[in-house]
Amino acid sequence: MALRCPRLFHFRYVDKLKEPEVMPETRLGKAIHKALELVLQGTPIPEATAKVRAELPNEIEQLRFDTLGTGIEPFTTRIAAFRRRRRIARQLVEYSLAVREDLSVTQFYSGDAYFRGVIDLGYIFSDDSIALVDHKTGARIPGTSITDQLEGYAVLAAAAFRHVRQFWLGIHWVAERAVEWSAPVKPEMVVDELVPDLLDNIEAAALAVDDGPRPNPGTYCDRCSYRELCPASREHRYEPVEYYEDDDD
Ligand code: SF4
Numbered sequence: 372m373a374l375r376c377p378r379l380f381h382f383r384y385v386d387k388l389k390e391p392e393v394m395p396e397t398r399l400g401k402a403i404h405k406a407l408e409l410v411l412q413g414t415p416i417p418e419a420t421a422k423v424r425a426e427l428p429n430e431i432e433q434l435r436f437d438t439l440g441t442g443i444e445p446f447t448t449r450i451a452a453f454r455r456r457r458r459i460a461r462q463l464v465e466y467s468l469a470v471r472e473d474l475s476v477t478q479f480y481s482g483d484a485y486f487r488g489v490i491d492l493g494y495i496f497s498d499d500s501i502a503l504v505d506h507k508t509g510a511r512i513p514g515t516s517i518t519d520q521l522e523g524y525a526v527l528a529a530a531a532f533r534h535v536r537q538f539w540l541g542i543h544w545v546a547e548r549a550v551e552w553s554a555p556v557k558p559e560m561v562v563d564e565l566v567p568d569l570l571d572n573i574e575a576a577a578l579a580v581d582d583g584p585r586p587n588p589g590t591y592c593d594r595c596s597y598r599e600l601c602p603a604s605r606e607h608r609y610e611p612v613e614y615y616e617d618d619d620d
Contacts (some may be wrong), residue, residue: 458498
Protein backbone atom coordinates (compact mmCIF):
# COMPACT_ATOMS: atom_id res chain seq x y z
CA MET A 372 0.00 0.00 0.00
CA ALA A 373 2.78 2.42 0.93
CA LEU A 374 4.47 1.89 -2.44
CA ARG A 375 1.29 2.12 -4.48
CA CYS A 376 -0.21 5.17 -2.77
CA PRO A 377 1.55 6.88 0.16
CA ARG A 378 -1.54 9.10 0.65
CA LEU A 379 -3.71 6.04 1.34
CA PHE A 380 -1.08 4.64 3.70
CA HIS A 381 -1.12 7.93 5.64
CA PHE A 382 -4.92 8.01 5.84
CA ARG A 383 -5.02 4.48 7.25
CA TYR A 384 -1.86 3.96 9.28
CA VAL A 385 -0.42 7.40 10.13
CA ASP A 386 -3.53 9.59 10.56
CA LYS A 387 -5.51 6.46 11.57
CA LEU A 388 -8.70 7.92 10.08
CA LYS A 389 -11.84 5.86 10.18
CA GLU A 390 -12.77 4.80 6.64
CA PRO A 391 -15.54 7.15 5.41
CA GLU A 392 -16.96 4.38 3.21
CA VAL A 393 -16.21 0.80 2.35
CA MET A 394 -16.21 0.18 -1.37
CA PRO A 395 -18.41 -2.63 -2.71
CA GLU A 396 -15.40 -4.40 -4.27
CA THR A 397 -13.64 -4.49 -0.92
CA ARG A 398 -16.75 -5.71 0.89
CA LEU A 399 -17.31 -8.41 -1.72
CA GLY A 400 -13.71 -9.57 -1.47
CA LYS A 401 -13.97 -9.81 2.31
CA ALA A 402 -17.28 -11.68 2.05
CA ILE A 403 -15.82 -14.32 -0.29
CA HIS A 404 -12.75 -14.71 1.96
CA LYS A 405 -15.04 -15.18 4.96
CA ALA A 406 -17.21 -17.76 3.16
CA LEU A 407 -14.12 -19.71 2.05
CA GLU A 408 -12.71 -19.58 5.57
CA LEU A 409 -15.94 -20.98 7.06
CA VAL A 410 -16.21 -23.72 4.44
CA LEU A 411 -12.56 -24.77 4.81
CA GLN A 412 -13.12 -25.01 8.57
CA GLY A 413 -16.02 -27.39 8.06
CA THR A 414 -19.19 -25.29 7.73
CA PRO A 415 -21.43 -26.66 4.92
CA ILE A 416 -21.37 -24.41 1.83
CA PRO A 417 -25.10 -23.41 1.88
CA GLU A 418 -24.85 -22.42 5.54
CA ALA A 419 -21.59 -20.48 5.13
CA THR A 420 -22.70 -18.59 2.02
CA ALA A 421 -26.16 -17.77 3.47
CA LYS A 422 -24.57 -16.36 6.62
CA VAL A 423 -22.08 -14.14 4.76
CA ARG A 424 -24.60 -13.12 2.06
CA ALA A 425 -27.05 -11.88 4.71
CA GLU A 426 -24.43 -9.41 5.96
CA LEU A 427 -24.12 -7.65 2.58
CA PRO A 428 -25.99 -4.35 2.49
CA ASN A 429 -28.01 -4.60 -0.73
CA GLU A 430 -29.34 -6.94 -3.38
CA ILE A 431 -26.83 -5.93 -6.05
CA GLU A 432 -23.91 -6.95 -3.84
CA GLN A 433 -25.74 -10.12 -2.82
CA LEU A 434 -26.24 -11.07 -6.48
CA ARG A 435 -22.58 -10.37 -7.23
CA PHE A 436 -21.68 -12.52 -4.21
CA ASP A 437 -23.89 -15.34 -5.57
CA THR A 438 -22.07 -15.22 -8.92
CA LEU A 439 -18.58 -15.13 -7.42
CA GLY A 440 -19.58 -17.66 -4.76
CA THR A 441 -20.27 -20.35 -7.38
CA GLY A 442 -16.47 -20.78 -7.42
CA ILE A 443 -16.42 -22.01 -3.81
CA GLU A 444 -17.83 -25.48 -4.44
CA PRO A 445 -15.41 -26.44 -7.26
CA PHE A 446 -12.48 -25.12 -5.20
CA THR A 447 -13.39 -27.13 -2.11
CA THR A 448 -14.02 -30.24 -4.24
CA ARG A 449 -10.51 -29.85 -5.65
CA ILE A 450 -9.05 -29.36 -2.20
CA ALA A 451 -10.85 -32.47 -0.93
CA ALA A 452 -9.46 -34.57 -3.83
CA PHE A 453 -5.99 -33.13 -3.23
CA ARG A 454 -6.26 -33.97 0.50
CA ARG A 455 -7.09 -37.57 -0.36
CA ARG A 456 -3.98 -37.85 -2.56
CA ARG A 457 -1.45 -36.19 -0.24
CA ARG A 458 -0.64 -36.84 3.41
CA ILE A 459 -1.40 -33.60 5.19
CA ALA A 460 0.12 -32.93 8.59
CA ARG A 461 -1.60 -29.62 9.17
CA GLN A 462 -4.12 -27.24 7.59
CA LEU A 463 -3.74 -23.49 8.09
CA VAL A 464 -6.77 -21.24 7.49
CA GLU A 465 -6.46 -17.45 7.86
CA TYR A 466 -3.23 -18.09 9.72
CA SER A 467 -1.45 -15.02 11.18
CA LEU A 468 2.35 -14.87 11.21
CA ALA A 469 4.86 -12.18 12.15
CA VAL A 470 8.64 -11.88 12.24
CA ARG A 471 11.07 -9.49 13.89
CA GLU A 472 13.73 -7.63 11.92
CA ASP A 473 16.12 -10.56 12.38
CA LEU A 474 13.39 -12.82 10.93
CA SER A 475 12.75 -14.64 14.19
CA VAL A 476 9.08 -15.38 14.84
CA THR A 477 7.04 -13.15 17.13
CA GLN A 478 3.38 -12.56 18.00
CA PHE A 479 1.23 -10.96 15.29
CA TYR A 480 0.36 -7.87 17.37
CA SER A 481 3.66 -7.67 19.21
CA GLY A 482 5.45 -4.30 19.23
CA ASP A 483 8.61 -5.88 17.82
CA ALA A 484 6.81 -7.30 14.75
CA TYR A 485 8.67 -6.00 11.70
CA PHE A 486 6.73 -7.80 8.99
CA ARG A 487 3.48 -9.68 9.27
CA GLY A 488 0.82 -11.30 7.14
CA VAL A 489 -2.19 -13.55 7.18
CA ILE A 490 -2.00 -16.69 5.05
CA ASP A 491 -5.41 -17.43 3.50
CA LEU A 492 -4.83 -21.17 3.23
CA GLY A 493 -1.86 -23.46 3.75
CA TYR A 494 -1.14 -27.18 3.91
CA ILE A 495 1.92 -28.65 5.56
CA PHE A 496 2.55 -32.12 4.12
CA SER A 497 4.20 -35.02 5.85
CA ASP A 498 7.01 -34.91 3.23
CA ASP A 499 8.08 -31.50 4.68
CA SER A 500 6.68 -29.40 1.88
CA ILE A 501 4.12 -26.63 2.28
CA ALA A 502 1.49 -25.20 -0.08
CA LEU A 503 0.43 -21.60 0.48
CA VAL A 504 -2.66 -20.28 -1.27
CA ASP A 505 -3.91 -16.70 -1.56
CA HIS A 506 -7.54 -16.13 -2.63
CA LYS A 507 -7.97 -13.28 -5.10
CA THR A 508 -11.40 -11.97 -6.00
CA GLY A 509 -10.23 -9.27 -8.42
CA ALA A 510 -9.40 -9.72 -12.09
CA ARG A 511 -6.39 -11.83 -12.96
CA ILE A 512 -3.52 -9.72 -14.24
CA PRO A 513 -1.68 -11.62 -16.97
CA GLY A 514 2.09 -11.67 -16.76
CA THR A 515 2.44 -10.98 -13.03
CA SER A 516 4.70 -13.32 -11.13
CA ILE A 517 3.12 -15.51 -8.48
CA THR A 518 6.38 -15.67 -6.57
CA ASP A 519 6.52 -11.85 -6.42
CA GLN A 520 3.01 -11.69 -5.03
CA LEU A 521 3.51 -14.42 -2.47
CA GLU A 522 7.15 -13.85 -1.54
CA GLY A 523 6.19 -12.32 1.81
CA TYR A 524 4.13 -15.36 2.76
CA ALA A 525 6.98 -17.69 1.81
CA VAL A 526 9.38 -15.68 4.01
CA LEU A 527 6.94 -15.82 6.94
CA ALA A 528 6.29 -19.55 6.49
CA ALA A 529 10.04 -20.28 6.19
CA ALA A 530 10.62 -18.52 9.52
CA ALA A 531 7.71 -20.27 11.27
CA PHE A 532 8.12 -23.79 9.86
CA ARG A 533 11.85 -24.31 9.71
CA HIS A 534 11.66 -28.00 8.81
CA VAL A 535 9.96 -27.24 5.46
CA ARG A 536 12.15 -28.14 2.48
CA GLN A 537 9.90 -27.04 -0.38
CA PHE A 538 7.33 -24.24 -0.85
CA TRP A 539 4.50 -24.33 -3.34
CA LEU A 540 2.90 -20.92 -3.87
CA GLY A 541 -0.56 -20.70 -5.39
CA ILE A 542 -3.09 -18.03 -6.25
CA HIS A 543 -6.75 -19.02 -6.21
CA TRP A 544 -8.50 -16.81 -8.78
CA VAL A 545 -12.01 -17.13 -7.42
CA ALA A 546 -13.87 -15.64 -10.41
CA GLU A 547 -11.98 -17.82 -12.87
CA ARG A 548 -12.20 -20.93 -10.70
CA ALA A 549 -8.50 -21.47 -11.24
CA VAL A 550 -5.49 -22.06 -9.02
CA GLU A 551 -2.19 -20.93 -10.51
CA TRP A 552 0.95 -22.50 -8.98
CA SER A 553 4.54 -21.31 -8.94
CA ALA A 554 7.46 -23.60 -9.58
CA PRO A 555 8.52 -25.15 -6.25
CA VAL A 556 10.68 -22.84 -4.14
CA LYS A 557 13.56 -24.23 -2.05
CA PRO A 558 14.57 -22.75 1.32
CA GLU A 559 17.85 -21.53 -0.24
CA MET A 560 15.87 -19.41 -2.70
CA VAL A 561 13.85 -17.94 0.15
CA VAL A 562 17.07 -16.94 1.92
CA ASP A 563 19.04 -15.81 -1.17
CA GLU A 564 16.30 -14.08 -3.18
CA LEU A 565 12.95 -13.66 -1.46
CA VAL A 566 14.23 -12.27 1.85
CA PRO A 567 16.46 -9.59 0.19
CA ASP A 568 13.60 -8.66 -2.20
CA LEU A 569 11.17 -8.33 0.67
CA LEU A 570 13.56 -6.23 2.75
CA ASP A 571 14.19 -3.97 -0.29
CA ASN A 572 10.44 -3.54 -0.74
CA ILE A 573 9.95 -2.67 2.92
CA GLU A 574 12.79 -0.15 2.69
CA ALA A 575 11.32 1.41 -0.46
CA ALA A 576 7.89 1.55 1.18
CA ALA A 577 9.33 3.27 4.26
CA LEU A 578 11.06 5.86 2.03
CA ALA A 579 7.83 6.47 0.09
CA VAL A 580 5.95 7.09 3.36
CA ASP A 581 8.73 9.34 4.67
CA ASP A 582 8.41 11.46 1.54
CA GLY A 583 5.00 12.61 2.76
CA PRO A 584 1.39 11.83 1.97
CA ARG A 585 1.71 12.03 -1.81
CA PRO A 586 -1.38 10.71 -3.63
CA ASN A 587 -0.72 8.40 -6.53
CA PRO A 588 -4.04 7.90 -8.29
CA GLY A 589 -4.71 4.88 -10.44
CA THR A 590 -7.43 2.39 -11.29
CA TYR A 591 -7.25 1.08 -7.70
CA CYS A 592 -8.81 4.39 -6.50
CA ASP A 593 -12.14 2.69 -7.27
CA ARG A 594 -11.49 0.36 -4.33
CA CYS A 595 -10.13 3.05 -1.99
CA SER A 596 -12.25 3.63 1.09
CA TYR A 597 -10.79 7.14 1.52
CA ARG A 598 -11.46 8.48 -1.96
CA GLU A 599 -14.09 10.93 -0.66
CA LEU A 600 -11.30 12.67 1.23
CA CYS A 601 -8.78 12.61 -1.59
CA PRO A 602 -8.77 15.45 -4.15
CA ALA A 603 -6.49 13.46 -6.44
CA SER A 604 -9.13 10.78 -6.67
CA ARG A 605 -11.81 13.25 -7.74
CA GLU A 606 -9.59 14.51 -10.55
CA HIS A 607 -8.82 10.97 -11.54
CA ARG A 608 -12.39 9.75 -11.54
CA TYR A 609 -14.19 12.67 -13.11
CA GLU A 610 -12.24 13.27 -16.24
CA PRO A 611 -13.78 16.01 -18.41
CA VAL A 612 -16.09 14.66 -21.05
CA GLU A 613 -16.51 16.62 -24.27
CA TYR A 614 -19.84 16.57 -26.04
CA TYR A 615 -20.06 17.39 -29.72
CA GLU A 616 -23.05 18.87 -31.49
CA ASP A 617 -24.41 16.38 -33.96
CA ASP A 618 -25.91 18.12 -37.03
CA ASP A 619 -28.25 15.20 -37.71
CA ASP A 620 -30.04 15.57 -34.35
S1 SF4 B 1 -8.22 7.74 -3.83
FE1 SF4 B 1 -6.46 6.95 -4.95
S2 SF4 B 1 -4.89 8.54 -4.81
FE2 SF4 B 1 -6.41 8.97 -3.23
S3 SF4 B 1 -5.69 7.96 -1.38
FE3 SF4 B 1 -7.05 6.54 -2.38
S4 SF4 B 1 -5.71 5.25 -3.65
FE4 SF4 B 1 -4.55 7.11 -3.11
